[in-house]
Amino acid sequence: MQPQEVARGSYEVFTVRVPSETKDTHTVEVRVAVPDGVNITRTEPKPGWTTELEREDNRIVSVAWKAEGEGLADTEFAEFRMQGRVADDATELVWRAYQTYADGSLAEWIGAPDTGSPMPASLTKVVEGAAQSDGHSHGGASTDAGTPAGESPANAGEASGNADAAAGETPEQGSELAGTSNFSKVTLGIAILAVVLAALALLVVMMRGRKA
Missing domain, CATH: 2.60.40.2230 (Uncharacterised protein YcnI-like PF07987, DUF1775)
Incomplete structure (x- = not known):
C-alpha cells in the first residue's frame, strides 16, 4: 500500500x-x-x-x-x-x-x-502534520508562501534582488548622480541665456535698420 x-x-x-x-x-x-x-x-x-x-x-x-x-x-x-x-x-x-x-x-x-x-x-x-488539500487538485502547482499569485518564486527573487541593489547604493554613487544632474541643469541654463541674448541682438539690429 x-x-x-x-x-x-x-x-x-x-x-x-x-x-x-x-x-x-x-x-x-x-x-x-x-x-x-x-x-x-x-x-x-x-x-x-x-x-x-x-x-x-x-x-x-x-x-x-x-x-x-x-x-x-x-x-x-x-x-x-x-x-x-x-x-x-x-x-x-x-x-x-x-x-x-x-x-x-x-x-x-x-x-x-x-x-x-x-x-x-x-x-x-x-x-503529526498539517492536513493537505482535499484531494480535488492532485498534482496542482503550488507557490511559495509570500509569492503573489501568478508570479514564480524566481521572478519574485529577481525583483527582490533589484530592490536590494537599489537600497544598497553607496553614498559616492548617490553624490555622482547628484553632480551629473546639477551639471545638466547649468548647461540648460546657459543654453537658454544664449538664446535670449541672440534674440535681443537681433531686435537691436532691426531697430537700427528702421532708424536708418
Missing part, C-alpha cells in the same frame, strides 16, 4: 499494488479491508474491473475489485486507487488484503506487519 507514511487529518490517495504470484492461474479479485483510522470516500475506476463497496453504519469498511475478464496472469500486476481522509487520532493504518485466484485459491495478506510473517498486512505509518 502506498503511501507508506501519512499525516493525521490529511486527505490521501491510497494505491494498492497487486502482483499475481500463482502460476497457471489468474488473480480475479482483490479485496481490501479499510482500517478504522481512515474514512474512504472514493475509488478510481479501473478498466476491466468492477468495484464493490461494503458499508457499515454508512462507512466504507472494505473495497473489492473484480475482474471482468480473465484477470491478472502470474507475469502481471495492477494498481487500484482509493481516496480518503486520515483520522485526527490515527496512529497507524493496517491494511488486510484478500487475493482470489481463478482456481478458487485465496491468498490472505493479514499477518502482523514487521514480524516476519510470510504474508503480512500492509502498514501505513501515521505522523
